Every structure is written in structure tokens, then in C-alpha cells.
Amino acid sequence: MELRQLRYLIAIADEGNLGRAAATLYVSQPALSYALKNLEAELGVRLFDRHAGGVAPTPAGRDVIAEARRTVRQADRVAAVAERHRRGQTGVLRVGFEASGAGELTTRARAEFARTHPGVRVEPKRYDWGGEAAALRAGQVDVAFVWLPADLTGLHSEIVHTEPRVVGLPTDHPLAAAAGVSIMDVKDEPLMWTERAPRAWVNWWAVNPRPDGSEPRWGPTNDNVEEMLEQVAEGTAICFAPSSMALYYTRPGLAWVPLTDVEPLRVALAWHGGGALVQAFAAIVRDLAGSPA
Known part of the structure; x- marks a missing residue:
């Protein structure tokens, strides 16, 4: 058994689909399927059940995946220790x-x-x-x-900075020139979000649930800042961000307005x-x- 196989296993579990997992790993789907079959044969248990939409872990698979995550995290820590020493020397x-x-x-x-x-x-x-x-x-x-x-x-961590949050709006939005808006002023607007971050992180940024208990109106997803701002500027959705982004990310078609009633970053x-x-x-x-x- 190799760490590479465990990383494959984790990616399959995270994506729930061999094709998507292969894309994130930059390997072909046949190669990933072959690696999974070999691992199942080596361990002597079926790790995933196949269904029309992809795969789901078996009971044995869930336990193996949990151990695989722990093993990979520990291996990453070992590599990180060596890397820190190497970088410090250079x-x-x-x-x-x-x-x-x-x-x-x-x-x-x-x-x-x-x-x-x-x-x-x-x-x-x-x-x-x-x-x-x-x-x-x-x-x-x-x-x-x-x-x-x-x-x-x-x-090790310590909080070193806080800043208010703002809402990014297309410049032709009715609230684009406002001095400030509340979360409920924009509660019906489609909101940019990402599938790349942990759900707790996404929910915090989206202020989910809203003060009235409602869920945000989820808009398109994005993988990075540039994709997010492009879609906001074209009027597809709005976004929430820290106030520093109003200075660091200015562009035509985009307005930043303070959010007055949400906790700061x-x-x-x-x-x-x-x-x-x-x-x-x-x-x-x-x-x-x-x-x-």
C-alpha cells in the first residue's frame, strides 16, 4: 500500500465520482479505476458501491477512508517538518x-x-x-x-487583524451608491459561493442562516477571486468580501458597499x-x- 493510493481513495470519497476525482488528481479515469480495484483486492474488502451518479463508500470503506485521512495528514506533517528545515537553511x-x-x-x-x-x-x-x-x-x-x-x-495561531465586510454589486444595481446596506437588504439577491471551501466557511461568509432564519439564494459557484468578481460585474450575482477587497480589487462594473450588520472578518x-x-x-x-x- 502506498500513500498515493490513499490520496486516490480520499479524492474519490470527496468527489463521489471517479471522473471528477480523476480530474482533481490529474490522472485518467481508467488509471484511477484500476488503482481502486487493486487497493480493494489488496485490502480484501469492497470500499465503494457503484451507482448511476458515481460511487458511495461502503461501511468498510468509510472506516478505511477515515484512517486514510489520518495517515495522509500525518505523512504531510512529516514532509512539512523536513521542508521547513530545508527552507530555513536556504x-x-x-x-x-x-x-x-x-x-x-x-x-x-x-x-x-x-x-x-x-x-x-x-x-x-x-x-x-x-x-x-x-x-x-x-x-x-x-x-x-x-x-x-x-x-x-x-x-499555532493568534488573531492579528479584523475588518468589516462589504457586498460587491454591479454598478447598475439600485444599491450600488448606498452608504451602507444590511444583510436583509440583499437577502433575495443570488449570492456567489464556492464548492472548494469547507461548508462551515461558506455558510459564515454567506451569513447562513439569515436573521429571519431563511437560507441565502445561492447563485453561481466560483473557484477564485477573479471568477467571482467577473460574474458580479456582469450582473449575475452579488458577493460578500472583507473591506480590504474594495481597495485591492477595483474594476469597471463593480461597486463595493459596506455591510452594516454582520460580524467582521x-x-x-x-x-x-x-x-x-x-x-x-x-x-x-x-x-x-x-x-x-
Whole structure:
């Protein structure tokens, strides 16, 4: 049994369809089917039941998949430890963030770290919709500005930034020139969302349920900021975002209006392990943010 097989198994479970799983893994569907059959033969149990829409885990499959997830997470941690040491020796600090990150704090912290550590190269790494914590666990970045809510289990973290939320509207929308709107003012508007993020993250951003107990009117999905804003500007739907996006993402056809009655975005600085470079960066962020140690 190989880690590759366990990753295949997890992807099939997540997608519920061999074709979609093959696409996310960048392998052919026949190759994935063959790998699944070999794994089932090796383990001596059927892991999935096939149906018209795809596949569903068997009782044995559910248990095996749960263990596979734990094993892969642990393997990623082992690789991440080695990667952090390797990067530390070569003088590189990789900083993850999403969209506008923690606003101006993100850029100021990177600049101050580069000034005080001239021998270290700072590499910004952008992720889409809740991918920062997973990047930390996979060893892709050393430290990250994480938009909450997020699963930070096993990571060191501290909240370093908060900012209000805004609604993105097409410029010809009746509310586009308003000084502010409430969540109920836009409750009937189709809302952009993503299938790429955990559902709890999606629901928080969508303010689901709304104050009256209703569910948002779900609009089209998107995989990244650019796809989201393109559809908002063309009038397909609206979106919710942190206020820093009103500065970092301006474009024709798009208006940003403050949301007056929803909780603000909280941004945590998070890391896995505590090398000297990470601790130095955290101290700079802490100082710039005015947050306690």
C-alpha cells in the first residue's frame, strides 16, 4: 500500500465520482479505476458501491477512508517538518494568504521582515477560498494569514487583524451608491459561493442562516477571486468580501458597499512548528498589529 493510493481513495470519497476525482488528481479515469480495484483486492474488502451518479463508500470503506485521512495528514506533517528545515537553511520564508490577506498588514509585515532579514527571501503564496490552513499542513508555506472560520487544529495561531465586510454589486444595481446596506437588504439577491471551501466557511461568509432564519439564494459557484468578481460585474450575482477587497480589487462594473450588520472578518496568523524565521515574522506581525504576545 502506498500513500498515493490513499490520496486516490480520499479524492474519490470527496468527489463521489471517479471522473471528477480523476480530474482533481490529474490522472485518467481508467488509471484511477484500476488503482481502486487493486487497493480493494489488496485490502480484501469492497470500499465503494457503484451507482448511476458515481460511487458511495461502503461501511468498510468509510472506516478505511477515515484512517486514510489520518495517515495522509500525518505523512504531510512529516514532509512539512523536513521542508521547513530545508527552507530555513536556504533562507526562504513562504507566507501564505488569501485574496487581500490581512489587508495592509500583510504587505507591511513582509516588507518589514525583508528589511530586518536581508539575507532571507520572502515568498508570498496566494491561495483560494480557505486553502491557507491546508497549505500549512502540507508544508507548502511556513506561515499564513488565515481567514476565519478555519480548522486550525494542530496549528499555532493568534488573531492579528479584523475588518468589516462589504457586498460587491454591479454598478447598475439600485444599491450600488448606498452608504451602507444590511444583510436583509440583499437577502433575495443570488449570492456567489464556492464548492472548494469547507461548508462551515461558506455558510459564515454567506451569513447562513439569515436573521429571519431563511437560507441565502445561492447563485453561481466560483473557484477564485477573479471568477467571482467577473460574474458580479456582469450582473449575475452579488458577493460578500472583507473591506480590504474594495481597495485591492477595483474594476469597471463593480461597486463595493459596506455591510452594516454582520460580524467582521477575523484573520489569524498561523504556523505549524516554530522555526526562528517564523517566530521572527510572527513577532513583526504582532508588533505591527498591536496585538499581545
